[in-house]
């Protein structure tokens with residue numbers, strides 16, 4: 001009975017959300033000034049080899065923390081990591097004593113928008129979010145090729161978060177998204193066009209009846225299959241915007257790689273099991289569900305899915321305007337989202353894995369990022385307090401290393417006083 005009442009409440013709040021003035025995301029029609037390129041700010045280049053000692057290692061795999069750990073970095077990569085007793089420190093290299101700090105992989109926000117912007121990329125990186133996945137170009141009149149060119153320029157500059165691009169959201173004519181396909185053949189062509197332009201993975205959207213939308217058209221089964229097959233044929237992932245259980249079922253059956261939101265209505269145990277068995281990830285974005293009145297159902301679903309073993313990745317659906325006048329789409333460390341994940345029952349370790357290894361997976365970068373292991377890129381978030389004891393420690397940043405470069409130094413005097421909310 002409790003569940004029935006809760007769902008009725010959710011349905012009524014969703015219906016009331018239909019009248020909300022601000023859509024979940026809006027087709028690109030609002031011209032804004034194109035992203036600007038600003039010169040790199042000062043960073044501290046490291047010697048060829050850098051060693052971090054006297055740290056507690058939380059490596060992103062979910063394994064128990066390792067006290068008194070050592071990390072050896074050469075150029076942009078980790079070459080050794082583990083307990084002090086097991087890692088040989090090369091002679092004549094720069095050694096930084098972290099004095100008991102906590103070393104984690106650089107965090108990854110796997111659902112943001114408006115990331116083609118140097119200031120925002122710098123704000124994320126300064127907070128220790130060293131990678132973001134832009135889940136669809138909105139509010140931009142810039143050409144895809146120009147945005148991808150900016151991504152590539154910024155990729156060489158470690159003071160900016162690494163930008164993973166999905167290009168435009170694929171949809172059908174009149175549907176929710178930016179790039180419409182008109183047939184299965186057209187779907188294949190559009191996927192190939194986006195991949196040829198240099199996007200990292202493909203995003204599609206199935207939406208109607210939520211956040212101001214009503215009676216929007218949907219893909220045919222053939223179009224959906226064609227999008228996924230065309231992306232997978234080129235070794236690229238497919239992420240899907242869905243906010244309702246019936247559409248989550250549709251994309252899970254079709255074989256997408258992750259769901260870009262969590263539905264707020266009831267998800268069957270069978271569908272949850274299917275996601276576990278097929279290793280389909282979930283990026284909950286509780287922040288946006290809360291903004292549109294679906295937090296209760298979304299929280300209930302996330303608790304069940306985490307408990308059942310669905311792989312969860314961190315993402316808060318950041319945009320530069322508060323959606324539905326909800327002012328909690330954090331730039332920098334997405335603490336509002338993290339707090340809501342915790343309230344859904346996820347442990348601090350589960351949330352850290354969601355923000356590191358699992359988020360790297362949905363970016364298609366699991367081989368390079370997300371865990372602190374020999375051979376991976378040296379992206380690190382170094383905290384002065386233990387996030388396993390209190391997730392608020394995620395904002396007590398002592399140092400940030402991105403691609404082997406210290407972009408946020410360890411001493412308060414040398415911090416540049418970057419204001420996260422100054423944009």
Ligand SMILES: [Zn+2]
Nearest residue numbers: 025113135317
């Ligand atoms: Zn989004």
